Amino acid sequence: MNNILEIKNITKRFPGVLALNDVSFNIKRGEVHVLIGENGAGKSTLMKILSGVYQPNNGLIYMNDEEVKFNNPKEAQDAGISIIYQEFSLIPYLNAVENIFLGREIIKNGILAKRKMKKEAKNLLKKLDVDINLDVPVSQLSVAEQQFIEITKAVSINDSILILDEPTATLTKNETELLFNLIRNLKDNGTTMIYISHHLEEVFEIGDRLTCLRDGEWVGTEEVSNLDENKIIRMMVGRDIKDAFPSRDYETDTNDTVLEVIGLQRNESDSEINFNLRRGEILGVAGLVGSGRTEMVRSIIGADKVYQKDINIEGKKVDINSPADALEVGIGLIPESRKSQGLILDLSVKKNISIASLRKLLKQNFFLDKKTEKQKVVQLINDLNIKTPSMEQEVKNLSGGNQQKVVLAKWMGTETKVLIFDEPTRGIDVGAKVEIYKLMNKLIDEGISIIMISSELPEVLGVSDRIMVMHKGKINAILDNKGQITQEEIMYYATGGTEYDSAKSEQE
């Protein structure tokens, strides 16, 4: 009875792919079991089998020593397994309370007991130490807030096994801490958790045991206390990654400005945003979720309407009222959400890559030059090491890291001077991250300058030449990143501090 769940010889085949090959391991009652592996390793498939979405071709699952078979998610849920997916399952037009109680509304005398539900929701959120506006549709809340509602909803149903699929991928450091507290509380109450993650720090923070999958096969299950980061990375990729943040040679000239943003205000009451971007640098943009980073870059490229802004490119004033204008003057955005903003999932890899540069791929100035298009796409697929069976493959079938490379490839086919990356490595695995960083370096070598929004502080510190920290819609600090900046200093500015004293913070 020590094992709440036993996974025995699970095999799952998809047309042309062996997603899981004879995977066996156990989950102990009351533990936080971390499941780790690169994208495409089979983690999600396994979780979908445990939660009844897929049925295995082979193998058995035992829950409390009894064999179980889930034909659909409902059966898994009834048995006590619930899952929080990376993609939210909230109804965008309902508010937090309505979402939390969706399908199990409290009814009094035949009508909804709205006040009671709101009170209960408030209590739940208070326990998690989260402050969320309960009266607006969740679509108006930030990504992080939506995720918290999702998690709250799941933990409010009394479950014996909770599967968390990369819950921190979109959370800031503070929010992550809150989540970890919650996980610890749940564990004390006896909930067993399976925790899927890419973040190695998290493994040590909350994991009891760890199982690693690679290419659909079981690599090992270990006590976390017996592991260190290098060991885990070796398990994941089967090799050592020496250089998490590859270095680059380009020397930026402080006087060589590519992009100037002057007096940017989204609304009349907002404070002005002013900054410039030097040629060949990576300007990291740090800040908490909701600090206005994404909104700022969307304003720059004309995706959103603004109250006022002046943009200079290489000293010349330009008018940017739409993303098309931005492309015209050489600015491209690689948006925060690959799937909803970066890709056309039903179209092929080829068509996604070439969409922004079709105007340059014409013959007789009119017809599409499909031959040249194919050549350029093949070139980019090889250059970026995009793993796809063919360029005609629909992009939705690629892994997260490869999808991100497709978005990148799209912009490499255009002649941009400035590329803006919004959370470029969110939800992609360690190996693919390094490849993305290398590609950024390559772009720099080709004379492109980069603005990179990131919520991962090690990434901001490891990649940026300068770091711009935002707080509540304004720039709170711009720091030269020459190795002395700490994560604490960035957090200090991100939470509204104005003059950081490193000596003082060390004393504390």
Place this chain on the structure above:
Amino acid sequence: MIAQNQNKSKSVRLKKLIKKPEFLTFAGFLVLCLLMSIFSEQFLTSRNLINVARQISINAIIAVGMTFVILTSGIDLSVGSVMALSGTMMAASMADWGWNPVLAILFALLVGSLFGLINGSLISFAKMPPIIVTLAMMEVPRGLALLYTGGYPLSGLPSSFSILGRGYLFNIIPVPVLIMLIVYAIAYLLLNQLPLGRYIYAIGGNEEAVRLSGIKVKKYKIFAYVISGFTAATSGIILTSRLMSGQPMAGIGFELDAIAAVVLGGTDIAGGRGSIIGTIIGALILGVLNNGLNLLGVSPYVQRVFKGLIIVLAIYFSSKKKK
């Protein structure tokens, strides 16, 4: 990395063919033709087949514009009314104002395109839902056509004008069929050989991603509706020529036949996938069904029931395939 597969085997090619969205439609079409030729001796005669082709031409041409619009995730309910107004305006310009036929034809195309422009602009700039905008635009052109004609057919067209609707090329190919083939050839070119076509598909797949890729989404959406107005007007010209009069009440319910042809042709009603070849096969299925059931003496009322069932079946298959 891309696997080197220069020498595709036959089975791979066959698999690729089967996966094409229009394959199922085409298979269905062949089965339908087979059934019809078994049950009716007259079906497989060249005279009957040419007749079918002529009968479908008007719907098939409207369905071209409808394909563009549906690919962008839109819909155009105004095509029947736009067709009627284009036809009556052309008739009026010749019969009442004494214009020469060429000018009158251009005028009709202009009227159709103009309403497409209005539809597209309201949808793109005012961000109104396509179904509502074009529902409203079912009324305006129809009202204008009735207003001008007083509700009566407008006749008195120059006799040479009948060639577009009643003429034959080499005494065998009906002119409407010829026009249909030309329209399809141009549409194929636009959708498959120009950046425009890529944008149309991509907008239906994920409009925001296309916009952030620096493409003028509004322009291309408007263009789709202009094409729809243009092809509706083209059908209006053919019908007016065939009847030798401008009919203000022409084209009622034609939007549904056009949508049916597009959907039967394997185009996703939600946009983003489909093909123009599929659309012409869809129109052919509707035409053969109509013709065959007529030959078999099935009541027109029963025919409508059949048509409805076939459309439901087509949508069932296409939504099943998507999963």
